[in-house]
Every structure is written in structure tokens, then in C-alpha cells.
Amino acid sequence: MTAVECFVKGLQERGVEWMATLCGHGLDPLFHAARRAGMRLIDTRNEQTAAYAAEAYGRLVRRPGVCAVSSGVAHANALTGVVNAYFDGAPLLLITGAGAFATRGLGHFQDIDQVEMARPVTRYARVIDCANRTLQILDEAWRAALAGPGPVHLTFPMDVQRTEVAEMIRPVPGPAPSAMAHEEADLSGCERPLLVAGSGAYYAGAGEELLRFSEEYAIPVVVPIWDRGAISRPAPTFMGVIGAASGGPRLLADADCVLLAGAAVDYRLGFLQPGAIRNGARVVRGWRGVRGLEPARAWLAEAQRRRDEFRQSVERTAAAQAQQGLHAVHIVAALREVLRDESLLLVDGGSIGQWFHQLLCDHYPGHWLTCGRSGVVGWGLGGAMGARVAYPDRPILLLSGDGSFTFTVAELECAVRQRLPFVAIVADDQGWGITRTGHVQQFGEAISSALGAVAFDRLAESLGARGRCVTRPQDLAPAIRSALAEPAVTVLHVPVVGGNP
Numbered sequence: 001m002t003a004v005e006c007f008v009k010g011l012q013e014r015g016v017e018w019m020a021t022l023c024g025h026g027l028d029p030l031f032h033a034a035r036r037a038g039m040r041l042i043d044t045r046n047e048q049t050a051a052y053a054a055e056a057y058g059r060l061v062r063r064p065g066v067c068a069v070s071s072g073v074a075h076a077n078a079l080t081g082v083v084n085a086y087f088d089g090a091p092l093l094l095i096t097g098a099g100a101f102a103t104r105g106l107g108h109f110q111d112i113d114q115v116e117m118a119r120p121v122t123r124y125a126r127v128i129d130c131a132n133r134t135l136q137i138l139d140e141a142w143r144a145a146l147a148g149p150g151p152v153h154l155t156f157p158m159d160v161q162r163t164e165v166a167e168m169i170r171p172v173p174g175p176a177p178s179a180m181a182h183e184e185a186d187l188s189g190c191e192r193p194l195l196v197a198g199s200g201a202y203y204a205g206a207g208e209e210l211l212r213f214s215e216e217y218a219i220p221v222v223v224p225i226w227d228r229g230a231i232s233r234p235a236p237t238f239m240g241v242i243g244a245a246s247g248g249p250r251l252l253a254d255a256d257c258v259l260l261a262g263a264a265v266d267y268r269l270g271f272l273q274p275g276a277i278r279n280g281a282r283v284v285r286g287w288r289g290v291r292g293l294e295p296a297r298a299w300l301a302e303a304q305r306r307r308d309e310f311r312q313s314v315e316r317t318a319a320a321q322a323q324q325g326l327h328a329v330h331i332v333a334a335l336r337e338v339l340r341d342e343s344l345l346l347v348d349g350g351s352i353g354q355w356f357h358q359l360l361c362d363h364y365p366g367h368w369l370t371c372g373r374s375g376v377v378g379w380g381l382g383g384a385m386g387a388r389v390a391y392p393d394r395p396i397l398l399l400s401g402d403g404s405f406t407f408t409v410a411e412l413e414c415a416v417r418q419r420l421p422f423v424a425i426v427a428d429d430q431g432w433g434i435t436r437t438g439h440v441q442q443f444g445e446a447i448s449s450a451l452g453a454v455a456f457d458r459l460a461e462s463l464g465a466r467g468r469c470v471t472r473p474q475d476l477a478p479a480i481r482s483a484l485a486e487p488a489v490t491v492l493h494v495p496v497v498g499g500n501p
Contacts, residue, residue, distance in 0.1 A: 003131035004161035006168055008033045010138045016066050018042055018389055019095075020050035020057075020382075024070020025109075026097020029161040042385065042418055045410045047074045051081020052382025052408075053389075055092050055151075056346070059228055059369060060390045062203055064091040064145045064152075071098045072110025079118065081382070085151035086121040087374040088228065089199050092151040093141060094118065101129055101157035118153035125153040131163035139171030149203055182286030187257055187293040194255035195221045195287065196242065196269065199228035199373075200262020207232050210261055213287050218295040219259070220251060220303040224268040225357055226373045230261075237300060239307045241357045243268025245434060245500075248358075249306035257282040259290070264373075314358045314501045321499040326473055328355040328427050328496050334476035335399070335425075336360060338484075344387055344394045347371065348380035350401035351433030351500050358501045367394070378407025380424070385411065388420040395484045396422040403432050403451055409459065415489045416464040423483040423490045426456045429498040437500045460491035469493045 001009075008030070011019075018040035021027065034041055044050045047069045054065030069078045075096045085092040099108035118125040124144035128137050141152040187193065195214050201207060207230035214221045214237040222242040223229055231238050242248055252258070252269065258281060263269070270276020272283055284290065318329035332355055339345060347353045349371040357370075369387065371379045384398045405426045415422070436449035457467030466488050470479045476494070483490040 001165060002029070002033070002161065003128070003134045003163045003165050004029045004033045004156070005037070006165060007134050007138060007156070007161075008037045008039060010135045011066065012037060012039065014142055015063065019066045019068045020044060020053040020386065021068045022047050022050055022070070022074065024074055024097065026071040026074075026099070026158060027068055029158060030068060030095070030097065030156065042389065042420070044382065044385075044414050046408055047077035048080045048378075049382035049385070049408045049411050051078040051092070051094065052084065052379050053386035055081045055085040055088075055090050056369060056379075056383035056386035057390050058085065058091040058149070059088060059372070060367070060387060062091070062149070062205070064093045064142065065386060066093045066095065068095040069097070071096060071114070072112055075112075075114045075117065079121065080376075082118065082151045082153065083121050084372050084374050084376050084379060088226075088372040089148055089150050089203065090372070091145040091149035093145055094151065094153045096153065096155050097161075098127075098155050098157045100159040101127070102159055104157070114155045115153065121151065122153045123148050123150040127155045127157065128160055129157070131160050131165050132167060133169050134160075134165070136169045136171050182288045183284050184289045184291075185282070185284045186291045187282065187284070188291070190257040190282065190293060191296060192255045192299045193217070193219045193257040193259060193293065193296055194251055195219045195259045195261060196263040197221055197223050197230045197261045198263025201230040202228040202262070204262060206230065206261070210287065211235055211237070216295070217293055218297045218300040220300055222251060224263055224373070226370045226375060227263070229368055236304065239303055244357050245354060247310075249303070249310040251303055251306065252277060254278060255281060257284065259287050260285050261287055311359065317499075317501060318355070318359070321497060324497040326471060326494065326496050327499070328352050329359065330473040330476060331399070331425060331427055331494060331496070332356060332359045333473075334480055335397070337477045338480045339397075340395075342394055344369070344391055344396045346380055346383045346387060346396070346398045348383075348398065348400040348404040349375050349377035350404045351429065352399055352401045352427040354434065354501050356399060367391075377401070377404035380404060381408050381411040381415070384422040384424065385415050385420045388415075388422055397480070397484070398422055398424040400424060400426055401433065402426055402428040402430065402454065402456070405456070406454065410463065412460055412463040412465045412489060412491070421487050421489050423480065423492065425480070425492045425494060428454070428456065428493060428495045431498060433498055434500055436498065456491055456493035460489075465489040465491055467491045467493065469495070471495060
């Protein structure tokens with residue numbers, strides 16, 4: 001067998017059934033090996049989308065999605081999705097082809113150090129430079145992707161791919177992937193605890209345990225905006241997201257104890273510096289092993305009041321803006337009516353996502369997926385394709401703005417051709433909404449943040465998908481239901497008035 005044939009077999013032994021890709025000369029041996037092994041290749045029109053599809057799949061199923069691209073610029077394009085996985089701690093394997101290892105550094109086609117490009121945003125990156133170590137190197141990368149979790153990269157030169165291997169060096173057994181960290185802590189006297197449930201809680205499969213703990217001790221729970229949701233059902237302790245651009249209920253600043261459950265300390269938590277948290281507040285990693293904590297029922301009641309008041313203020317802002325016409329709040333209301341627990345909802349970055357997080361986030365089930373901690377825009381179509389592979393039978397909805405949707409709009413053709421159906425709702429305010437609002441506030445005018453009119457319904461039809469323009473609030477929920485009932489890629493174009501929460 002060749003090294004690449006062993007590599008594909010190694011992927012299949014790890015449960016890999018498909019790869020997201022864009023064809024290129026550096027992948028020829030890998031493509032042929034995958035085809036002979038019966039592995040599905042899902043092609044895209046941009047390597048960025050291929051990486052997004054693999055990254056979304058990894059976040060949904062908790063094991064690495066696989067993306068394979070050619071070399072050079074293809075590698076650079078795919079790194080956009082790798083960066084998204086890096087910010088989110090999502091398991092992903094990027095395989096990049098390359099010219100012959102024997103001529104590396106001599107100026108062969110697209111001769112560039114792909115490993116060094118990937119290293120800052122991966123947990124593991126190396127060249128498969130020895131054919132009979134292919135499986136050992138794959139195993140090292142796979143373990144690193146699961147142990148964080150996070151993205152990893154392998155450059156696979158073409159001459160190494162084609163090398164016949166008589167005997168493979170087998171992987172050496174290593175430790176199991178690490179779990180979330182927990183600290184022993186005595187929290188006697190704490191009256192206002194706050195539990196911050198980050199992506200790590202989801203990847204550890206600890207959502208239900210965490211939720212029961214919060215209910216037992218009456219502890220408010222928040223999720224950092226864009227993190228992987230671990231709250232799998234409505235609960236009186238869930239307060240929504242924290243770190244949204246448009247604010248939220250005042251909880252973190254008044255808590256006397258912050259329990260970090262798989263959450264990163266970053267800008268969404270104000271870096272846990274003075275001003276973001278009160279002086280003397282305890283910060284503890286995890287929740288298992290804490291002692292002396294008493295149920296904080298009075299604080300939970302106060303947190304619920306603050307949450308409800310905040311959402312009411314957002315609703316008042318939305319109602320005032322909605323006087324001008326169809327508004328993002330109408331889309332959120334329609335989704336609230338249509339969504340069920342089995343629905344898979346993806347939210348791309350942008351203004352519409354802010355409305356969603358403030359108004360629809362009664363709970364944050366693991367099968368809802370946002371663009372991620374990077375706040376990237378343009379992720380949605382690749383994410384929807386990856387989601388469809390992960391869940392062949394669930395209703396899949398993508399909520400996007402007009403700006404983010406046009407990043408990779410040609411991927412609609414790929415989704416149609418490869419029978420990866422979903423429904424995309426495009427909230428079209430003809431602008432980069434959050435940026436435009438900020439410009440008006442700062443400079444009194446919008447600067448380079450307006451977009452022209454696009455007939456997204458007709459654009460979708462030109463790419464083989466179904467399209468419909470919805471201009472009345474009362475037609476939104478029926479249009480979504482009708483689209484979900486069909487096994488097709490459907491785009492619902494919803495012109496909305498501008499405005500942010």
C-alpha cells in the first residue's frame with residue numbers, strides 16, 4: 001500500500017466518513033485513495049468554506065472534522081476556518097498537499113512553509129516527512145485535536161503520499177484526552193455566585209451535570225457569546241449570553257464568586273479585571289469539589305429580575321425600530337414559533353446575531369451553533385453544509401445577514417448539487433449593520449459600511465436553489481415551515497430596516 005492509502009484507512013478507523021475539499025494537484029493521490037476506499041468528498045468553491053464545513057462538523061459531534069486542500073494559496077484560504085476553530089477550541093484536521101518533499105526549498109510549485117503558517121493557530125502542525133511514520137504522525141495529530149480540543153494540521157507532500165510502504169510504524173498508545181480543570185475551593189460565605197459555562201463544558205459532555213448543579217444551588221448560569229452551548233434545556237437558572245456587543249443584565253460585576261466551567265478568560269468576561277468583577281470576588285475553575293456553598297435563592301431571583309428587565313428593554317428598542325417596517329425582531333419571533341428541540345439552528349456573525357442572542361436565547365442547546373468566538377462573518381453556508389452531513393435528518397436553519405451571506409454565496413450551487421439541503425434566512429438591511437451604527441454614532445455618517453441591493457431569492461434560483469422574498473411579518477413563520485418541509489436548499493430573502501439592540 002502507499003502511504004496515502006494507509007492514511008485514508010487510518011482516517012476511516014477513526015470514524016471519518018467524509019472530507020470537505022477543493023480539488024488541486026497537490027491532492028491527486030489523496031483523492032484517488034479516498035475514492036477507492038469509498039470515502040465521501042464534499043467539494044466547495046473556496047477552501048475557506050471547506051474548512052468552515054469541517055469546523056462546524058467538529059463542533060457539532062465533538063470529533064475532528066476533516067478538510068483537505070491543495071497547497072500554497074489554498075492552504076492560506078483554508079486557514080480562515082482553522083483560525084475559527086482555534087478561537088473556539090474546535091476539533092479539526094487540515095490536510096494540505098504539497099510538492100515533493102525531495103524538492104522542498106528549491107522553488108517547486110507553491111513552495112512555502114505551510115507548517116509554520118499553521119503553527120500559531122493549531123495544537124499540532126508538522127510535515128509527514130517519512131512514509132512509514134504516516135500512521136504514527138496521524139495518531140499524534142488526532143490525539144492533539146481531541147485533547148484540547150482544537151485544530152491540527154498535516155502537510156502531506158506528493159512524493160510521500162505515493163511512496164509504497166512495506167511496514168508502518170504503529171502509533172504508540174498515549175494518555176486519554178484531558179478533561180476540564182477543576183479546583184478544590186471552600187466557598188463558604190459566598191452569596192452571589194455566577195457560573196460561566198463555556199465551550200469546554202460542552203466538549204466534556206458536562207452540560208446536564210452542570211445544569212443540575214446550578215439548579216441545586218440556585219446559581220445563575222451564563223454562556224460567553226458565541227461559545228459552544230452546553231445548556232440543553234430551558235432552566236430557571238439560565239440567564240443567557242455574556243459579552244454581547246449590545247450588553248446584557250448586570251451579573252458578572254456584582255457576583256462575589258465566579259465559577260469558570262470550561263470558559264476562557266477573555267474580552268467577553270472583561271478579562272476578569274477590576275471593573276468587570278467586584279473587588280475581592282473569588283474566581284474558581286470548575287464546580288466539582290467546591291465546599292461550603294449554600295443555595296443562593298435570593299441572588300437567583302434578583303438575577304432573573306435583571307435578565308427579564310434587560311430583555312424587555314431590548315424588546316422596547318426593537319418595537320420602536322419596527323415601526324419603520326419589517327424588522328429583525330419579527331424574524332426572531334417567527335423562529336421562536338417554528339423552532340423545536342430537534343431543529344438545528346446556525347447563526348452567522350453580524351447584526352442579526354445580536355438580536356438572536358438577546359431575544360431568542362432562552363436556552364442554548366448543544367445543537368444550536370453560532371459562528372464562534374472569533375465573531376467571523378461569512379461562516380454560515382459552510383457551517384450549514386457541515387451540519388447537514390452531521391445530521392442528515394434534522395431540520396437545519398441558517399440565520400444570516402446580507403453581508404455575511406455574500407462572502408461565499410456561490411456555495412449554494414455546491415450544496416444543491418451534492419444534496420445538502422437547508423433553509424437560509426437572509427436578513428437584508430443593505431449594510432454592515434453593527435459597523436454602520438457605530439460609524440453614525442462616532443462620525444455622524446456611515447463610512448464604507450453600506451451595501452447595494454441584491455435580490456437574494458433570484459440569486460439563489462440562479463445557483464439552483466429555491467428562493468422566496470418575504471416582506472410581511474405574518475408571512476415569516478409559514479414561509480419557514482413551508483421551506484423546511486421540502487428536501488431542498490432554500491433561501492428566504494427578508495428585507496429589514498436597520499438597527500441594533
